[in-house]
Amino acid sequence: xxxxxxxxxxxxxxxxxxxxxxxxxxxxxxxxxxxxxxxxxxxxxxxxxxxxxxxxxxxxxxxxxxxxxxxxxxxxxxxxxxxxxxxxxxxxxxxxxxxxxxxxxxxxxxxxxxxxxxxxxxxxxxxxxxxxxxxxxxxxxxxxxxxxxxxxxxxxxxxxxxxxxxxxxxxxxxxxxxxxxxxxxxxxxxxxxxxxxxxxxxxxxxxxxxxxxxxxxxxxxxxxxxxxxxxxxxxxxxxxxxxxxxxxxxxxxxxxxxxxxxxxxxxxxxxxxxxxxxxxxxxxxxxxxxxxxxxxxxxxxxxxxxxxxxxxxxxxxxxxxxxxxxxxxxxxxxxxxxxx
Numbered sequence: 001x002x003x004x005x006x007x008x009x010x011x012x013x014x015x016x017x018x019x020x021x022x023x024x025x026x027x028x029x030x031x032x033x034x035x036x037x038x039x040x041x042x043x044x045x046x047x048x049x050x051x052x053x054x055x056x057x058x059x060x061x062x063x064x065x066x067x068x069x070x071x072x073x074x075x076x077x078x079x080x081x082x083x084x085x086x087x088x089x090x091x092x093x094x095x096x097x098x099x100x101x102x103x104x105x106x107x108x109x110x111x112x113x114x115x116x117x118x119x120x121x122x123x124x125x126x127x128x129x130x131x132x133x134x135x136x137x138x139x140x141x142x143x144x145x146x147x148x149x150x151x152x153x154x155x156x157x158x159x160x161x162x163x164x165x166x167x168x169x170x171x172x173x174x175x176x177x178x179x180x181x182x183x184x185x186x187x188x189x190x191x192x193x194x195x196x197x198x199x200x201x202x203x204x205x206x207x208x209x210x211x212x213x214x215x216x217x218x219x220x221x222x223x224x225x226x227x228x229x230x231x232x233x234x235x236x237x238x239x240x241x242x243x244x245x246x247x248x249x250x251x252x253x254x255x256x257x258x259x260x261x262x263x264x265x266x267x268x269x270x271x272x273x274x275x276x277x278x279x280x281x282x283x284x285x286x287x288x289x290x291x292x293x294x295x296x297x298x299x300x301x302x303x304x305x306x307x308x309x310x311x312x313x314x315x316x317x318x319x320x321x322x323x324x325x326x327x328x329x330x331x332x333x334x335x336x337x338x339x340x
Contacts, residue, residue, distance in 0.1 A: 011067035021068075028067035029074025032059045036079045040087065052087035053108040056080055057115055064119035072116040080109060155189035180257055180305075183220060187249040190215045207245040209276055210237035216249050217256070217274055224260035228269045235276040238283055247315035248285060248333065254309045255287040255331045263291025263329055270328075283335050290328040 011028035036059040043050070056079045064072030084105060085094055096102050159182045166178035190212055213235045221231050240248070252274070264270055273288045306322075313320040313333055323330045 009066045011071060022070060025068050025070040026074055029063050029071035030078060032063040032067070032071070032075045033078035033082070035059065036075075037082055040083065044087065049087060052083045053080065053105075053112070056083060056108070056112050060112055060116050061119050064116050065123050068123070069116070069120045072119060076112050076116055080112060152189050155185055159185040159189060179223070183223065183253050183257060184250060186219055187216050187253045188246060190219075190249065206239040207242055208237050209240055209245060209248070210235045212245060212249060213252060213274070213276060216252055220253065220256045220260070224257065225264065225272070226267065228267070229264050230271045232271065232273045235274065236278065236283075238276065238278065238280060240280060240283075244316050247312045248318075251309055251312035251316065251320070251333055252285065252287065254305045254312065258305050258331075259287065259289050259291065259329070263289040263293070266292060268292065278335070281335065285333040287331040288328065289330075293326050293328045294324055 011024050036055045040055050043055075056076065059079055060072050060076045063075035067075075085092065088096075088101065088105070096105075162178050162182040162185065166175045166182065169175040169178065214233060217231070217233050217235075221229075225231065256272075256274075259272060263272075268291065270289060270291045272291075273286075275286045275288075276283065278284050309320060309331075316333065316335075318333050318335050321332045321334075
């Protein structure tokens with residue numbers, strides 16, 4: 001990510017990479033000195049001889065802060081000698097008109113040297129502090145990535161343990177409940193895995209919904225649907241915050257689980273379509289099937305699956321809708337409009 005802070009400006013970065021940094025510093029110092037000479041020439045039109053060294057201070061300050069020490073020294077020498085030779089009487093000479101001019105020139109020169117020294121100390125201190133902050137930030141990012149990786153592995157381990165326990169169950173109802181739990185844990189696991197992958201390229205904490213939901217769909221289709229069910233998936237790569245993305249993933253998990261149980265639970269052929277479209281602030285998820293529809297023994301009036309879907313819709317700050325008829329079922333989840 002480019003750094004636009006003023007403290008990050010460095011004259012050495014203005015030239016192509018094959019230019020030595022010292023050349024950039026010299027050129028920057030000369031450029032500032034020439035800028036002072038031009039400005040001083042314009043001032044001399046209306047106020048000749050006024051403050052001959054006044055413009056040296058800001059120019060050497062700028063040259064040192066943004067061009068490093070050598071640029072400040074170059075700017076100081078060129079600008080100071082020009083002001084002495086041209087502005088200070090006698091014009092076109094280093095001679096002094098009055099004896100007091102000698103001490104005045106010396107004091108101005110020493111003051112300019114102090115400005116250069118202080119500017120360089122400040123510049124170096126800022127660079128050191130920025131390097132420390134950058135190192136601290138990189139370490140925090142590494143720790144966060146490590147935490148996300150370990151969390152993802154822990155979710156995967158829990159899902160595997162549940163799956164193992166399911167295989168040992170002789171009770172079909174208990175095995176089905178364990179399979180639902182494993183699928184929910186898997187959805188959490190994929191969210192953390194996707195966050196770890198996308199965190200470096202996307203804004204902090206955002207998840208690519210295309211990669212995430214496609215993983216969730218693939219897992220559930222292989223685990224819960226027969227080959228006679230055709231699945232179509234059209235998911236836009238919308239980046240969403242992690243908490244919202246996880247809630248959507250869990251909502252989709254419940255919608256697909258219900259479709260496997262009730263729409264195609266009798267082994268019929270059919271089609272299942274999953275669509276996510278829109279943008280970060282205006283999206284809509286839709287799950288459609290042409291399964292059993294109203295003929296199915298669905299838990300739409302209060303089962304655990306539907307209760308969880310209402311909870312996940314609330315967490316996603318969205319509103320859900322379920323339409324069931326003789327042609328199948330359509331489940332939608334749409335982003336709630338922002339209130340003023």
